[in-house]
Amino acid sequence: MARSMSFCIFIALLAFAPICFSFKNNNGNLYPQYYYKSCPKAQEIVKSVVAKAVAKEARMAASLLRLHFHDCFVKGCDASLLLDSSRGIVTEKGSNPNKNSARGFEVLDDIKSALEKECPQTVSCADILALAARDSTVLAGGPSWEVPLGRRDSRSASLSGSNNNIPAPNNTFNSILSKFQRQGLDLVDLVALSGSHTIGNSRCTSFRQRLYNQSGKNKPDSTLDQSYAAQLRNRCPKSGGDQNLFFLDFVSPTKFDNSYFKLLLASKGLLNSDQVLATKSQASLALVKQYAENNALFFDHFAKSMVKMGNISPLTVSSVIVLEDLIACTICLEIVNHGKGIVTEKGSNPNKNSARGFEVLDDIKSALEKECPQTVSCADILALAARDSTVLISWWTKLGGSTGKKRLQKRQFKRYFKLLLASKGLLNSDQVLTTKSQASLALVKQYAENNALFFDHFAKSMVKMGNISPLTGSSGEIRKNCRKINSS
Numbered sequence: 001m002a003r004s005m006s007f008c009i010f011i012a013l014l015a016f017a018p019i020c021f022s023f024k025n026n027n028g029n030l031y032p033q034y035y036y037k038s039c040p041k042a043q044e045i046v047k048s049v050v051a052k053a054v055a056k057e058a059r060m061a062a063s064l065l066r067l068h069f070h071d072c073f074v075k076g077c078d079a080s081l082l083l084d085s086s087r088g089i090v091t092e093k094g095s096n097p098n099k100n101s102a103r104g105f106e107v108l109d110d111i112k113s114a115l116e117k118e119c120p121q122t123v124s125c126a127d128i129l130a131l132a133a134r135d136s137t138v139l140a141g142g143p144s145w146e147v148p149l150g151r152r153d154s155r156s157a158s159l160s161g162s163n164n165n166i167p168a169p170n171n172t173f174n175s176i177l178s179k180f181q182r183q184g185l186d187l188v189d190l191v192a193l194s195g196s197h198t199i200g201n202s203r204c205t206s207f208r209q210r211l212y213n214q215s216g217k218n219k220p221d222s223t224l225d226q227s228y229a230a231q232l233r234n235r236c237p238k239s240g241g242d243q244n245l246f247f248l249d250f251v252s253p254t255k256f257d258n259s260y261f262k263l264l265l266a267s268k269g270l271l272n273s274d275q276v277l278a279t280k281s282q283a284s285l286a287l288v289k290q291y292a293e294n295n296a297l298f299f300d301h302f303a304k305s306m307v308k309m310g311n312i313s314p315l316t317v318s319s320v321i322v323l324e325d326l327i328a329c330t331i332c333l334e335i336v337n338h339g340k341g342i343v344t345e346k347g348s349n350p351n352k353n354s355a356r357g358f359e360v361l362d363d364i365k366s367a368l369e370k371e372c373p374q375t376v377s378c379a380d381i382l383a384l385a386a387r388d389s390t391v392l393i394s395w396w397t398k399l400g401g402s403t404g405k406k407r408l409q410k411r412q413f414k415r416y417f418k419l420l421l422a423s424k425g426l427l428n429s430d431q432v433l434t435t436k437s438q439a440s441l442a443l444v445k446q447y448a449e450n451n452a453l454f455f456d457h458f459a460k461s462m463v464k465m466g467n468i469s470p471l472t473g474s475s476g477e478i479r480k481n482c483r484k485i486n487s488s
């Protein structure tokens with residue numbers, strides 16, 4: 001009991017604060033529901049235009065996916081890549097990585113004009129890029145993920161940023177990794193995201209050096225399968241044919257799968273930057289092997305890394321986080337007040353003088369009653385608010401920064417499991433998780449070390465908890481006011 005209470009309090013701490021934050025602040029963070037009110041059809045419109053373009057030309061999925069990457073690595077995901085040259089702006093489209101190579105801009109124009117018709121000046125080009133990358137991946141058979149939204153578009157471009165920050169195919173492994181690290185991405189992100197090369201094409205000019213003169217000695221790259229190299233030389237001569245196209249993954253060039261990693265293990269990666277993932281680092285090779293064997297793991301890591309990449313320095317309305325908002329609404333278990341024959345659960349030991357946030361739920365309910373009367377249940381509102389809050393708070397903790405308030409947030413949410421290991425769990429029911437069961441201790445250790453695993457388990461357990469004996473079908477009712485049962 002004590003343990004489950006502690007779990008509830010922990011969840012509630014994570015869960016309810018940002019509801020206030022999302023209602024009170026016009027917040028500066030990204031979250032998937034950003035356009036739910038202002039442009040409810042935004043995601044549907046992006047998906048349908050992308051689907052048409054990909055149906056017309058399968059490669060377009062690859063081209064759109066790549067544009068999000070080339071946008072995010074230059075001043076963050078702010079659609080600076082899409083700006084043409086004009087007064088004071090020199091377009092990034094002319095940089096080395098983009099010239100004669102980046103494509104798909106006209107599809108983005110189509111999406112933007114459809115969205116401008118539906119909800120003028122509402123959906124940013126940066127968000128369109130992020131959504132189009134996700135939709136393209138799904139259409140090619142890859143994983144899906146929820147795209148955090150709310151990015152704004154930049155008012156400038158950076159040609160030099162594009163030339164310097166986007167890795168080149170002939171960069172060394174260390175240089176590529178450090179370009180990722182500069183963006184806050186790590187080795188797992190590098191290897192997983194390179195898996196994008198499971199779809200799409202490369203020009204001869206991007207890998208010619210490997211075929212003829214890899215290191216200034218007029219010899220081909222010894223890490224490239226020699227019969228594959230001979231085939232490539234047929235259409236990628238020593239000079240000329242620069243723009244000739246080759247599949248990055250010749251086994252399944254339009255299917256998003258893990259065959260790219262299998263090719264790397266067979267020395268058949270097309271770009272030097274692909275093959276070095278298997279030849280220049282044991283840690284990277286280990287990941288390549290895992291992804292080659294386990295498609296689900298690749299998909300899982302890819303989706304997470306795409307969200308991480310999409311989160312690189314977005315421009316948002318405001319990044320101010322107010323701790324009071326967090327403290328202002330914490331826990332919310334049952335919200336019916338005293339009424340006919342009902343004794344409220346708010347007076348129970350776990351709730352009295354403790355459970356709070358009810359007025360936020362009142363606000364949500366009255367907004368929903370206006371939009372669609374007696375349709376959305378209070379029970380579902382609680383479940384959705386818990387999910388949305390958790391999503392929002394994960395962006396909070398990433399903000400870091402120097403104020404005392406922000407430091408406190410980090411301590412409260414990021415380090416919970418580390419604190420338990422340091423015997424600094426506040427409640428007895430927290431600390432017993434490390435002291436009374438070896439199995440529980442093992443989990444605490446895993447979560448303390450591996451935030452992604454904690455997030456994964458947390459999300460699954462939240463779904464499980466939300467499935468506890470719901471009233472469905474003809475049982476129960478949809479309350480008009482969450483504090484009262486409807487009068488019959």
Ligand code: HEM
Nearest residue numbers: 062063066069101167168169193196200201202203206273
């Ligand atoms: C790790 C460093 C990377 C390097 C050095 C690199 C380099 C390249 C090069 C040289 C091409 C061929 C361009 C051409 O010849 O026109 C290419 C294509 C592509 N890249 Fe990357 N890339 C990297 C990472 C990524 C990432 C992180 C993504 C996506 C998240 C991505 C997605 C793609 C896609 C989908 C294509 C095919 C585009 C098409 O067919 O239009 N790449 N990349």
